[in-house]
Amino acid sequence: MIALPELGMGCAAIGNLYRAVDDQTSDATVAAAWDAGIRFFDVAPHYGFGLAEIRLGRVLGHRGLVSTKVGRLLERTDSTAAERHGFVNARPYQGRFDYSGDAVRRSHDESLARLGRSRVDVLLAHDLGERQHGPDNARHLRDFLDSGYRALADLRDQGAVDAIGIGVNEIAVCDTLLDAVQLDVILLAGRYTLLEQEAARPLLERCAAKGTRVVIGGPYNSGILIDGSRNAIASHFDYGAPPPSVIDRVRRLEAVCDRYGVSLPAAALRFPLRARAVVSVIPGLVGTDQVQATTRFAETPIPDAFWADAKRAVA
Template sequence: MGCAGIGNLYREVDEATADATVAAALAAGIGYFDVAPHYGFGLAEERLGRALARHDPEARAIVSTKVGRLLVPTDSDAPERHGFVAAPPLEPVFDYGHDAVLRSHEASLARLRRDRVELLFAHDLGEVTHGADAERHLRAFLDGGYRALRDLRDTGAIDAIGLGVNEIAVCERLLDAVELDVILLAGRYTLLEPDAAAALLDRCARVGTCVVIGGPYNSGILVEGSASHGHFNYAPAPAEVVERVAALERACARHGVPLPAAALQFPTRAPAVASVIPGLVGEAQVADTLRYARHPIPEPLWDDCRAALDDISTETSA
């Protein structure tokens, strides 16, 4: 379960709904929860921590959180900041240095009410996020932050380390430089973009780096459908994306498969992929996720989906 939603991503979620979502996920057999300080500026971690303390007292669930942003007080009263609404008066500040990583880890443990998390990811490194500052942040991580992660792992404070990103290029670059146990790649290996991360996934399979796929619905468009004109990559979906989604819907309909079921199951076909983490809010979304995960999918569907996308690409080129 991805936990950005219970941190009020795009819309306000009440405490009871957040708690019920985690409880339903645990009851359904979902045992891995991914969160970050950035999600609601600490709110998602606090809510996940309270819910797990209540519904998972033996701490069986696997939890990952992230480093790279420290939360500092802000005077801003904007109703929405960085996509999160009704969030605490805190502002995320990027810092991938050694001491900042350790401080972020400790602060996350306090918010989560846990003695440890199993996985710790460096969050949102890369040019798309940082632009002209990307090289500076990457150097801070390589010069100090990575050592902090490695030391936490090697001393047993955590089980595994890696990246939590939406960008492929930075994964390739860091695999050239350091050892990564896990890469959480969000929104870049989906039914809508089936080839974008192919080379990276093959490389991860060769070197033994596990991959967790986040954002299997591309921020919602692959579960809401083309008629919704919903979110894609955390922004309103452009027309060409809506057209590609419509083509996938037609291919799925020919096989009697709901589009979200195909979208959720698609990433699991890659050998390197260890887990898929859709964002969930509410008991109904948990129930839908389990239904999508169990829906039988005939093998020819995958070829038909690819052909549908190829046809759109050919028409666009023409």
């Protein structure tokens, strides 16, 4: 099984998530991450509709560990909308969900071409789950279990990738798939954070028992745990506007951080790694300043007593 570093980089932001980023800034971000010792990069066709993969591959080349995803095939679009699915000024493509075996193989090949790599290390089925698909979820799960998973497993068994799994924002679908197939890796975004400490614990315990490694994405809950309560009006929680109840919990966490002299982002970054099943955390980064701040957060000492008080603050 592949060994994943504790700190990686999520690449949605260099696909222009929420705001347009120029090539110079994107290239500098990836280069700074590499220079800072980050060796694991997570990307997906969905991020900027191929833009993030192209940008990542241009700077990274064949270095480092890369995970990308399957489940959406990119097709040309005539849409002129400046923002589509949260991505601003992205490539003129749109994603069509398809979790079949043929689509998995095609998506993998197309990602390699955009990345300019001969292989990726981890391949994940992206965004399965009822919250994402509603009434179509049963059909997509059936396609994945009938042939998509087999295509992933074949790629792993042939040595084309080192590990396979899912990259999702929902806990329930993780349990559903763990009942049916072997998952080497689960990338769970935004569901196990300093703000949301309890809901995912049974899943994490199950993963630890089964040997499924967990990567935590979205440790800042889309931004609110970076921006804090004072800037909540301009921030995001779970890809949307933060509700008042979330802002209140952030204020309570900030009070705990003040008592211990710990920054909120540092605590948010370090929290997921306390779980035995979690092997890596991958904050989304854009800009050399964010890379530098993240490496500082990762090295911040946090007293053991802090964690108990932080847990009580969001209970």
